[in-house]
Amino acid sequence: DTAVSQTPKYLVTQMGNDKSIKCEQNLGHDTMYWYKQDSKKFLKIMFSYNNKELIINETVPNRFSPKSPDKAHLNLHINSLELGDSAVYFCASSQTVQGNGNTIYFGEGSWLTVV
Amino acid sequence: AQSVTQPDIHITVSEGASLELRCNYSYGATPYLFWYVQSPGQGLQLLLKYFSGDTLVQGIKGFEAEFKRSQSSFNLRKPSVHWSDAAEYFCAVGAVYGNKLVFGAGTILRVKS
Numbered sequence: 311d312t313a314v315s316q317t318p319k320y321l322v323t324q325m326g327n328d329k330s331i332k333c334e335q336n337l338g339h340d341t342m343y344w345y346k347q348d349s350k351k352f353l354k355i356m357f358s359y360n361n362k363e364l365i366i367n368e369t370v371p372n373r374f375s376p377k378s379p380d381k382a383h384l385n386l387h388i389n390s391l392e393l394g395d396s397a398v399y400f401c402a403s404s405q406t407v408q409g410n411g412n413t414i415y416f417g418e419g420s421w422l423t424v425v
Numbered sequence: 426a427q428s429v430t431q432p433d434i435h436i437t438v439s440e441g442a443s444l445e446l447r448c449n450y451s452y453g454a455t456p457y458l459f460w461y462v463q464s465p466g467q468g469l470q471l472l473l474k475y476f477s478g479d480t481l482v483q484g485i486k487g488f489e490a491e492f493k494r495s496q497s498s499f500n501l502r503k504p505s506v507h508w509s510d511a512a513e514y515f516c517a518v519g520a521v522y523g524n525k526l527v528f529g530a531g532t533i534l535r536v537k538s
Contacts, residue, residue, distance in 0.1 A: 345526075350530075351463075351513060351530070351531050352528070352530055352531075353469075353515065353528040353531075354528070355525050355526065355527075358525065366525055400468065400469065413459070413471065413474055414459075414519070414526055415471065416461070416468055416469040416470075416471075417468060418467065418468035419467075419468045419469075
């Protein structure tokens with residue numbers, strides 16, 4: 311079974327559309343993330359949720375809205391898509407255990423292309 | 426704030442040769458250090474991690490990395506590279522109790538036969 315799964319894997323859409331990427335983890339982790347990998351392969355965190363509560367919100371346009379219905383799911387909704395939103399979006403999860411580190415496990419990525 | 430530098434954007438090695446990928450980090454406290462690999466069109470796979478203890482850590486696929494606090498480095502090594510190792514490698518640093526990984530810009534490994 312895939313530990314961190316995200317759908318869709320590939321998404322091509324037009325500018326101005328609204329789209330969502332879904333993510334689910336079956337690892338029992340309490341923390342989930344969205345990372346963005348741009349065209350230069352640079353990976354940067356966007357959001358992090360711990361037990362459904364937003365704890366990290368980097369400088370991201372408010373067109374991006376994460377939603378965590380439960381601690382096993384973290385979806386990413388993007389409004390009014392722009393060309394610059396084209397990227398690979400990675401969902402990830404970890405278990406925050408004090409003093410034991412928190413290995414972050416990544417999904418396989420969702421390749422978003424805005425045309 | 427944390428930061429990671431991978432000085433080499435591309436590295437080409439011959440199959441069977443040894444490999445070392447460099448990673449330098451900046452972090453004010455005890456870092457958690459990771460190496461991930463990304464094959465073309467694929468997601469990120471964890472190769473190895475350092476949290477504490479032995480500074481030489483073993484990972485999957487025959488990789489190892491050594492944490493050197495005095496040099497703020499966490500270089501990745503493999504004694505004999507296989508063609509299937511061609512991929513992009515990312516070093517990352519995380520805080521001890523934090524939830525955020527900061528990644529380096531990646532090093533693309535090419536393997537020539």
